[in-house]
Amino acid sequence: MKGPSLHIEGRAAIDGEAVFGPLSLDARGGGVTCLLGPSGVGKSTLLRLIAGLAPYVSFDGRITCGDGEQAAPRASFIQQSDMLLPWADVLANVTIGKRLRGEKADTEKAQGLLAEVGLSGFEHRFPNTLSGGQRQRVALARTLMEERPIVLLDEPFSALDIKTRHGMQALALRILAGKTVLLVTHDPGEAARLADDVAIMGVAGVKMISAPASPTPRPTDGADTIAFAAQLTAAMMREAA
């Protein structure tokens, strides 16, 4: 199931204070769009708006999908803090979405997904016994369990050490293939490795930049990755100025 394209345009405010906009942003259907920008520019708010998790924001604009259906009910949301429940074991964490809706939790499927993210045998471990990377793998498995075509990631890897981060980036790309992914990050290197498109968000709006045609994840030390990361850094510096 290929994810739909996303189009967002409008402006947002909280209690009359502008958060961002007016801006316009497009995310390619079934591709990875990285949203880069300085802190406080409204990246997370934008993501929460798409996920329908920002009732406190007054948004003047529209969020549409290429297939004409709504985005929020079909979007999964992962944030930097992995949202794992400390009192539930890994398996119960992966199936929490189904149980919250009163649906039957498919244990076999959950176990299959855990195997896919490399956590076979961790079913009955509790989150406090897992490393940061393992916790994010559980969060990924939980997202996959929801079978939604749009995935919104809010700096999910920023708290991980560099080796774990690279492993998680590659894993996320592999298992989220075909979904429409919008990834918020402040790291141009991460965007250069993962993105099909990059949206640089600044106070003046969003600037879209196409990524090199090479397959993702691009090697960190690849010539086009380095050049692209440098291009993104320069563009971010201009936006911040």
Added chain:
Amino acid sequence: MNSLRLALIAAVLLGLWQGIVVLFALPPFILPGPLAVARAAADNAALLTWHSIITLGEIAAGTFLGVALGAATALAMAASKPLRGLLAPLLLFSQIIPVFAVAPLLTLWLGYGFGPKVVMAVLVIFFPVASAFFDGLMQTRREWLDLAANAAATPARSLLLLRVPAAIPSFVTGLRLALIYAPIGAVLGEWVGASRGLGYLMLFANGRAHTDLMFAALLALTLLAMLFYAVIMALAKMLLGKYLRA
């Protein structure tokens, strides 16, 4: 190590107590020494045990009912905004009203038996449990509420699967206070009007200048309350341990 230190502290305090009694030549009806109290406790062991069982029954019943009522009130308030408006003043009222003043009324209405003591214990326990648990239920981490919203959870399931488990540490805080307050409620009820229980025994002994027996009853009450606290907290840790993880 810990029990050794505790024993040492107890020994020093008891020594000090006996020292004061001997030094100031206090008559035993003013302040009996620890040895006299121990003798009174041993001589009246059966009596003390009988009254202890009565008081323990009142404390246990009061705790069970008070915690259940407090938790149910907190859940109702967390689940429904109209109920919150209705129950919040009641909750406050239950705490502001001086229980000392209510005790004679309870005796008047419910008699000298088991009932009014349990109601007294419930009255003092209800508020700390309801208020601590309710606070916990209203302070669920935003990330978990996001998770519920993102998963299109029903409000009831979100309460059951996220907000209640997340509020268990707050509930245990309320429970801890309840376990400390419960003996106060029960003994207060016994002081106002009773024919049984450690509170009654203390008044009885005091009236007859059996100060050593009064101290022995006080000692029994303290031990009883501490034991009850330790057992229930251990039980809570066993049953709710997984909700107390970081």
